[in-house]
Amino acid sequence: MVPSKNRILIKNVASLGVVQVVNYIFPLLTIPYVSRIIGPEGFGLINYITAFVSYFVLIVYYGFDLTATRKIAVDPDNLAIRSAVFSEVTCARILLFLVTIAGFLICISSVPLLSENVKLSLVLFLTVxxxxxxxxxxxxGLQKLPVLSMLTVVKGVVNTSLIFIFVATKEDLLLYASITVFSNFLISLIAILYVIFVIKIKFTFYSISHTISILKEGRLIFFSSIIFSLYTTTNIIILGFFAEATTIGYYTTAVSFIIIVQSVVNIPLSSSLYPYIGKSFSESEENGIVKLRKIVPLVFYFTAAICLGILVLAPFVVLFIYGKSFTGSIISVQILSFLPLISAMSSLMGIQTMLNLRMDNLFLKITSFAACFSLVLNVLMGYYFSYIGTSISYLLTELLICASFYLILKNKGLILFKKENFKFKNVITQVQNMRNM
Known part of the structure; x- marks a missing residue:
């Protein structure tokens, strides 16, 4: 490990981690205020519509945050490659966006909850x-994540300020959603202008045939992301068939809280480590595995401590942040409290290892099986146990995926979990070594 590479890695993880923590303080500032205004029913309504919109967001994303990142990270100093990847992704996303418009109009005309709230549905669709x-x-790909994170902080400031200024009553539900959508658009616009004018990436239009070939190339990762949403998003839609908006609010509030924790804990790690480890694997499989073995214990202990804190403090945190009307969310938060740990381990084994070793097919098969398992389990658990059953289903699905990744890698002789690396003495030594490099 070259010292300069370690400094880049530590800088990415540390700066992005700090900024993400600060960034997610903003929702923690606004949620206590907003939750007491719109209540569980308002949150349930917004989150239910957002569940539909998220599918169209996934279509436009098309897994490019993985496939395009991998292409750029192999040779980040090559401006021609950067520009080509950027142009291909942009053309592909424009084509996909046109498809989503037609798809969402069909949803509005056929789904009662969307048709009854057309304005809110259209506003939230602008997230696409x-x-x-x-x-x-x-x-x-360029390992410039601190720049993007700083822009996200700007979004947080704008979003928080506008909410406190303009959202005052339950009737401001549409305005609340509009502010959030506007903030997301603002950060995306500034980011793309930065890419064009500061990083100097050039955009070129590609033909439809070339764009379609790019979409075919990344279809496995895209299908994986869609399948992943079947047990993270579709459970909300399934729950809607058995529960009212308030109950949906209980569940989605718990999930949203866990997602905030996962974002603070996992996103800085995975986003910074992915291109770094991807480059290590491009040098040699052995080099990538060795570096992963050293990273796994650090991530494990860090996320495990966070999860224990959530489990113990859930009653206090939920009542303090959301208010007494969200008491029903406490049990759901406790059930889902260990998701950050499970998700982190799955990310290291699945995204960081299997995808870097081009095990895309195996990755897709595992997530496909888990999605089918989740759909059946969600229907049964949601019907008999409402949102508590949906929470248990979510946890069991994540455990299944994590265990499957572990067994697949083990059968291929790729062992990331070495007992000696988990000894506290060795973990402390590894932390000290990374700090000194």
């Missing part, structure tokens, strides 16, 4: 425009 513009994969 932000997905079209955002060039996060460029920042990840």
């Amino acid at each position: 425009v932000s997905a079209l513009l955002t060039p996060q994969y460029v920042f990840q």
